[in-house]
Every structure is written in structure tokens, then in C-alpha cells.
Amino acid sequence: MSSVEPSGRRPRRVGIARIGVYAFLLSAAAFFLLPLWIMVMTSLKPMEEVWQGNILAWPSSPTVQPWIQAWSAACTGLECGGISVGFWNSVRILVPSLVLSVLAGAVNGYALSFWKVKGANILFGILLAGAFIPYQVFLYPLVRMFSQAGIYNSLAGIVIVHVVFGMPIMTLLFRNYYASLPVELFNAARIDGGGFWTIFTHVLLPMSTPILIVATILQVTGIWNDFIFGLTFAGRENLPMTVQLNNIVNSTQGERAYNVDMAATILTALVPLAVYFLSGRWFVRGIAAGAVKG
């Protein structure tokens, strides 16, 4: 991964083996790119061309009409406000969920790694084990509790769910990061009279940039790509983009507008893709750490 050219093994001259290596890599690249290529091509074609032409071909009369329609006019059953409705819902869900879950993870991780609280490690152990358990085991009781509390089918409800189910991995990330910092730093702050929150805000948070980046990437992509929580807890008014996309594509009555469907699909993927391409190696670290959450 480093940019320094290592010494030692040097590439051999162009031989059969070399050609084989590139042949494999290029066909693998084609496999990975194919669906994306087909999506983009389809989204740029008028429907007549989609019906007649081949899915791989470049559009003979390219049009951005499907994109405009996908954004502002595509229908989910009766409503025809386009995928933009879901986009803004996703933004409204994402921002508070992100801030609260990262903050909760940072405080938990800090308390667990520097402070001795009785029983805290057992609780944390259960929390981590819980991260492996399928969501279906928790969903129904949560729905009951939320409707009792009057936050079922609301923005608050979906945000709380994201914070709760983001807690294991967020806490783990920060706990491990803080455990890697020298404890002398913490001891010095204590000797200087720092209390729990003072040390957190003045000493640890300013040093937390790398892990904050990883946590943010993880939560932005995770929350944006969520489907099951949005479907269950958000309510009709707040359905996130993934749920709305599925409704547009899979509940269309009559003739399907594949070009609009594909434009809407790409639009839904844009935010996580942008995070991926802009953050590069941070993304890999994030998903490798966070694939526990899924």
C-alpha cells in the first residue's frame, strides 16, 4: 500500500505469466464494472432504445431526461415527487444519527479505556456480542416500545435506532483507539486536575481526528445504505432514499421505465460512492473495522 517502491522481487520481462496476470485482472475489472456500466448506459437512453438496443451499447441518442424524471417526478405508488424526496429524508436522518452515534461512541470508548467503572466491561462485552445477532431478534419489541413512547414512525425513532445499533462498533473503534494512546498523557492531565469531561474535551478529542474520520465514513455509508431500519421505523413521511428507491422500482404498476429506474439507482449510490472515492484508504480501514455492523 505504500508508495515507496520496494526492492527485492523485480517484475520479470513480459512473458506468458505476465500476460496471464493482466488478463485475469482485466477480466475481473470487467466483471466489477459491468453492472455500473450497464446502469449508466441505460439511464442515458430513451425507453424505445432500451426496448430495442443492447444493454451494453452506448446510447445512440443520449438524453438526461431519465435523470431529471428520476430526481423530481418518479412515482412510488401514488406519490410522484421523485427520488429527491428520499434524498432529503436520508440527509435529515443521517445528520443527527451521525453526530449522536459518533459522540456516544467517543464518550463510551473514552470511559471504558481510561476509567475503571464497575461492570462496564461486562456490559460492553454483551454489547459487542449483540452486534452479531440479527436485527430481526430486536425489531418487534423495539417497535412496541417506540409506539408506546410515541416515537414510532418518526424521525426521532429512526435516529435512536441508528444510534443504538451503531453503538457496538462506534464504542469499539474509540475504545481501541484510546487504548493505543500513552496512558501517561491521561495521568498528566489528572495530575493537572482535569476531571472526566475536561480531559475528554481538552486532551482526547483534539487527538481523535484519525478515528473520527474512520467513524464518520463508517456511519455515513452505513446509515445512508440502511434499508431495514428505515423501512421499519422511519414512517411514511421520512422514508430514506434506499426504501424509496425500492418502492419506485419494485412497486411500479404497468410498464416500467428502466431508464428512470437506473438513474434513480445511481443517484442513491452517489453519496457512498463519493465518500469512497474521496476518502480512499480511510474507507478501507473503516469498512474493515465496521463490517461487524454490516
Next chain:
Amino acid sequence: MAVSTLATASQPARQHRRRRGLAATIALIPLAVVVVVVYLGCMLWTVRLSFSSSKLLPVLDWVGVQQYDRLFANERFTVSAINIGIFGVLFIGGCLVLGFLLAVFIDQRIRAEGVFRTLFLFPHAMSFVVTGLAWQWFLNPTLGLQKLVRDAGFPSFTFDWLVNQEMVIYTLVIAGVWQAAGLVMAILLAGLRGVDEDLWKAARIDGIPPWRVYLSIVLPLIGPMIVTATVLLAVQVVKLYDLVVAMTRGGPGIASEVPAKFVMDHFFERNNIGLATAAATMMLVTVVAALAPWIYARYIRAAGRQP
């Protein structure tokens, strides 16, 4: 909130610590509430409901294993269980093999390594809904791959897995592997880069062909990373839901149903809480049974070995 005096005597020092501990304890209350109420409370509640006759509304009577009897007599559930088995084995196997091959080939001092790495991993950034819809479109028998090959001069070519009851589960595997193989590649590539360069020199001096070195020496060396990747993939298998909903909606018929979807449908559409919680409990039992050996090997046995 900060206590500003430096504690010298032992008595104030202990008080000092206790007071500091109080703030930390308060800060951990949300975590404690989440663990006790959500992770433990909801789990027990679900298990309890699976022994009740709850239908539309939850009732706390006791009917023994009646719901489980119904569950295993339910064809949709048995199909779901078999499907998740097939999907799990092929998805994990496919991701590991393809991910390992990609990592090995990328490790060959190739040009444009960064480009290839980026291309292999980008599907992982996208949600399963997007993945499912993309592959649904590509594998669409009337307009997708099948039409493409037929138009290219093979009019009898057939590729209708998406609408074929026997084959539809394999289309989910293809889409799943496409989405997740890059993650395995990223994990294993980090492992390969950690292998000592001297080992390669020694192997070259001894004249051992590289493929043998990879299979006999490198593969065991990166074993822990393969285990990590397998656990991550297994977690995704159990959660498999979005991909099915987006790609096949469980169809054709019930041919691509999975347990997570069975639970969701019976909770929220069919209003059969008893049956849904019984199925959810079966998922829980399966996961715990699968995780137990791993947790034992990773934490309990490993901890016992430490001095």
C-alpha cells in the same frame, strides 16, 4: 465539574477517584440502558413471545413449542432455511476464493495497482438495494444478458436464472459476491503485504514455484485474516434481506425466500407475531451456535494461554 486540587493524602485521593468515577459511571448510563433494554430485554422478549400464541397483538400466554411446530411445517420457512444455507456456503466460498485470487494477482508488482484496487472494492460502498437492482436489470431475461447474447448471433441462448425457481438463489450469490469480494481482497492484501520478503527470497533460492509458496506457506500465514473475513461475511449472510427484497422479492414463488425476510413479512404484513418470533429465535440460536466456537477459540482459549 473538574476537581482542581492535587490529591496528596490517601483519604482525599480515594474520594477524588470515587468522584471522578462517578462522572464516568454517569457517562456510561446510556450504554447500560441500551445493553439492558435493547440487547438483552428485546432479545428475551422476542424469545418469550415465540412460546406464546400471539397473532396480531402480543399476548403473554404459554403454548409451549407450538409455534416451532408450525414453523417447521411451514414450507416457506424450510425453503428459507435451505436457501440461506446454499447462499451462505457459496457466498462465503466465492468471496474467499475470488478475494484471495484478486489479492494474489494484485500482489504481483503490477501497474496501476491503485486503479484495480479501487475497481474491485467500489461495489462495497453501495447498498444491497442498489446492488440488487443493478443485477436484477443486468440479468433480466427479456432485455438483459440473455437478449444480448441472442442478438449477438446465438438465438437459442438461455440465461433465465432470475425467473427460474431452481436457479434464482444463485443469482443472489453472484450479486453478493460482486458486492463483497473486494472487501476480502482488501483484508487479504494487507495480510500478503505483511509476509516477510525474506521468505520469498528463500523460496526462490530453493526453486519453489510461487503458486506452491502461496498455497503451502502464505495461505497458512494469513489464516487469521481469512478467519476475520469469514466472520464478517457470515454476519452478512445472516442479515441477508435487502438484496433479496430488491432483486427477487423472494420470488419466483417462494424460491428465493430467506429467514430474515420470513420474519419481517410475518411481523409487519402477515401479523403473525408468534410465528415471526419463533423464526427470529431460530436465527438467534443459529448465530449463537455458529459464534460460540469462534468466541471460544479467539477469546477464552487465547486468554487461557496467556501467562
